[in-house]
Amino acid sequence: MAAIGGKFHQLPRRHSPLFPNISSPSHLLAYRGFASRLFVKGISFCTTEDTLAEAFSQFGKVVEAKVVMNKARNRSKGFGFVTFVSEDEAQKASTEMNGKLLDGRIISVENATSRRQFNGGISIGRGPPEPTANN
Secondary structure, rough: EEEOOOEEEEEOOOOOOOOOOOOOOOHHHHOOOEEEEHHEEEEEEEEHHHHHHHHHHHOOOEEEEEEEEOOOEEEEEEEEEEEEEEEEHHHHHHHHHOOEEOOOEEEEEEEEEOHHHHHOOOOOOOOOOOOOOOO
């Protein structure tokens, strides 16, 4: 959805013949789950997405390597994500790279989880609470 003139409008979707409800590759990854996505913490401030992808590509096909950046300082926040094509490749990379040295820092690697799992699956509401009917 996009806000146009203060109102939300549904943007056109691209349809996949295999997954008609999936509109983009990132949605396909969310559909598959997070088993092939790794959370990498402890990375150096000088680590780039290219060096992260290169370090993990020895274990399989890397779909995406993302270093989370601090926009104010224009440098890494010290963590990122690596997404593999298969779960087996991600598991092997997690086992092999956990505790290894990358750009002068020891990194920790684990399976990425969705944000919903951190708060028990309960969505955090925005705004005032809904009124309840007391009889």
